[in-house]
Amino acid sequence: MSHDIQKQIHRLRSGLPLVGWEMQRLAIKSLVNDGSPEAMMALIEIVMQPQHAALEKPILQALSRRAYAGDAAARDALCRLIAQHDHPTAWEIVCTGQYVPHADDLQAHFAAKLSAMISENHQGSRARHAMRLLNAMAEAGSAAARDALCALVIEWQHPRALEIVMKKRYAPSNPYQRAMFYALTGQWAQYDAFDFEGRFLRAAYKSASRALQRRIATVTRQAGRADVLAAFAASEHLVQKMEHDDWAAMLEQFRRHQAWDELWRMAQIAPARWSMQILSCLNGAGWQPLQSVERDEFAALVRLAEACQQHATRSESWLLPCVARLEGYADAVTSVSLHQEGRIFTVGSHGNIIRIWNLPDEVSAMMSYSAKPIESGHSPYRRIAASKTLRGHNGRVTCLAACPDGSALASGDEDGIVRLWNFPGGLPLNRLSGHSAAISALSLHHAQSLLVSGSDDGRICFWNWQTGQRRHAVIDTGSAVSALTTDSAGQHVISGHANGQIRLWNAAAGRLLATFAGHDGAVTCLAADHRAFMSGGADHQVRFWSYDHEREICAFEGHTDRVTAGALSADGTIIVSGSADGSIRVWSVPEHRLIKTLRDGQAEISALALSANGRILVGGMRDNTVRLWGFAPVDIAQLNVENVDEEDVLLLQRRRHEPEISDAERVWLDFLLQLISWQRRFDIDIGMRAEYLADSTFDIEIESLTAL
Structure with a gap:
């Protein structure tokens, strides 16, 4: 920086009494007339400093006069105030004078700023002014402005930008953007001449957003360019992004042009459903591969x-891959309960400690309602350690229940005590007593803060878990309570008993509604949806019951030892049962048949739970572990x-x-x-x-x- 510029900057900042303003006015004039980058940057810095707010107006007025007179340095200074600081007064001056930057280093920044204004305020006056300036820059030969206009077409389908670039025949300077631009604007002759190997468009498609990929595929399909779609499909990274319409268009185009060899190649990399259709098309056309070894495989x-x-x-297909294994117990796991959407769950053991587990992102994401169905069988197998423990029970923890909305956790012990915990924080909320024997079952629901506890003493207690008060008098059933569950709406409570009976209760009034009989021996597990429930028993049987008809719908046989755990899908179509025989069995209610058997070792299954979206199954085992399986069926055709x-x-x-x-x-x-x-x-x-x-x-x- 020259000595004279430094002197003028000092004058601007000095503000001496009496003569200070005159010296500042002369300093502004001198710096503006200097026009060097150093002088302009000094003026911009002073404009943006709050302590020199009084100088902002005279500096901008001086720059405006010089810009009006055609001074490139003054115009650049005003454009830089917009690009770097979004200065409103500079914006008004530039829009009025239709000034564009001249400095090469400024053009890209200014074009990017204008493009952002247009995309953020698509139809506003600010966007219209920005479009005029961007167009003026492009007409002045700015490559950055032309690229910005093309980018608005690619990313936003901006109609005015499209009109300009098509009329002026602009195209992006970047080869990947250019290939994409030609395809999206339907300039296929230019595309073929430029990207004759398809290399640039494939790379651009691979890195594009999903929405942009759909647009590229749509225009390609509409143009009948099956060769381009095939090029996308040929890449292992891109074939899985092709959608139904893309495959259909490609098949139709190749069939129409009798490109049988190309179809045979596509059949070997397409999703199974489209391989099936392609092979059917080839066979219908009477085509066969030239090589004999390929003909045999083709026929098969x-x-x-x-x-x-x-x-x-x-x-x-019910593949059910094991996706995680939780370890850390010295003895058998006896109870499992899931947090809302299954993101965090707790496990109770034969000891008096409850553990909370934080699942890795790739596992917890599978439990989210927004998650996509599992696309393949294999998932990363993980061993996970507990992140937190809850202590407070003196006796052995016998059962757990988590509120479906994830707001609370209840635990029962062998001393007849029920404890409530804030979940997932794990802070103690209440200690409830009212049973004379071990707590054998718990059910928790957010509807009216309902908690139901059952005990070996044959009693059932209905509680308000928020207040810790009983809702009704203690109910003595006369037989040890061995299982409890609440329907999905919180309106019914179902209890299972050691004498083989199942009882249906009104949750609000604590009134007995119906009694079901069918198990020969203790009822060991229950699970319910809004209209029906499943039960498992010591008689090795799994049964499915209807509330409305108060009868058994169907029964399932297959376990060779007592059923110890059960779960029911939200729609009531799938039952999962675990047994002392070491197996987990998955049953289809509509088809009334066994559809899957899981046997991961010989350990007894002690507890089962399904995530709220039905995509993860959790099992507690007597071998001191907890396992997670991806539960959603996999569509083989996809x-x-x-x-x-x-x-x-x-x-x-x-x-x-x-x-x-x-x-x-x-x-x-x-x-x-x-x-x-x-x-x-x-x-x-x-x-x-x-x-x-x-x-x-x-x-x-x-x-x-x-x-x-």
Whole structure:
């Protein structure tokens, strides 16, 4: 900075009495006339300093006069005040004079500022002025302004920006943006000449937002450019982002142009449902691969695809991958309860300690109502340690219940004491007493702060858990209470008893409504929805009952020991039961059949719970652990061969050989496994597991490989 500029800045800041203002006026004039970047930056800094507010107006007036006279430095100074500080007076001056920056380093910043104004205030006067300035910059030859106009078309479909760029034939300077711009504006001749290999558009599509990807796919489909859609699908990163309409358009375009070889290639990487349709199309056209080894595989895949078409709407598979394992107990886990949406849950053991667990993001996200259904079988297997413990019980903790809305936790012990806890914080709220024997069951609901406790003494107590007061007189049922549950609306309470009876109570009045009989021995578990409930018993039976009809709907047999735990899906269509035989069984109520058996070791299942969205199953085990399984069925037809890893393959193969599998599920699994086997026919890794190689279409001479 020159000595003269430093002197003028000192004069501006000195403010000497009597002569101070005159010296400042002369300093402003001198700096404006100087026009150097240093002089302009000094003026901008003073304008933005509150202690020199009195100088703001004269400086801006001086800059305005110089800008009006055509001074580029003054115009740049005003534009810099907008780009860096969004100065309102500078904005008025620039809009009135339609000034644009000249300095190269300023043009990009100013164009970005104008673009932001347009996107934030699409139809306002500020946006209209910004568009005029951006257009003026572009006409003056600013590459940054032209890029900004094109970006408004790409990101916002701005009509005025589109009109300008199409009339002036602007295009982005960045090759990836240019390829995307040509596609989105329908300039396919320019696109083909520029991106003839499709490299730039594929890369741009991969990094674009989901909304932008949908736009690109839509215009590509509407233009009949199946070759571009196929290029997207050919990438393992992009094929899973293609939607139904994209695949349909690609299939139609290739069929119309009889691009059979290309369709055969797509059949090997498409989701199973589209592979099925592509193979059917190829077979209907009488096409076959040229190589004999491919013809045999093609014929096998066509046969399986035809079988899948007969079960096109029944492609779900109950894979149930184990996604986490919680460890930290020295003895058996006896009770499990889930927090709202399953994000945090607590576990009770044979001791007097309750543990709270914070699940990792990838697991807790699966429990969110906003989560997408599980897209593949495999999920990361995690071992998790407890994050907090609750202490307060003197006796052994026997049962737990969490309020469905996540606001409270209740725990019961062998001394007949019930404790209430703030959840998930874990602060004690109330201590309730009223039983003369161990608490055997609890049920908690946010409706009217309802808490129900049952005991080995045969008594049932209805409480207001907020106040700690009983709602009704203690009910003596005459038989030890072995299970409790509340319906989803909090209107009914169901109790199970050691004598095999099940009783239905009005929650508000504590009045007995109905008695159900069917179990030969103690009722060991209950779970309810808004219209029906399930029960499990010491007789190895699982039963399903109706409130309205006060009768049993159906019964399920299969466990070889007493049923110890149960859960019911929110819609009442799926029952999960755990048993002392070490198995967890999943039953379909509408189909009245077993659909899945989980057996992770030989330990007795002591507790089960489903997340609120039904996508995670939690099981407490007598081997001192808690396990989590992804519970949502996987749609095999939507799985993509490129996105299935080795662990997924093993899970699919194990499910294929399970006796509970339906015919439709078996057909779809056969088809998907055959596609995987063919697609990976040359992938032979030293560490590949024997189970994976065992189902391969090809016989591999291991002895000869070893000899090599």
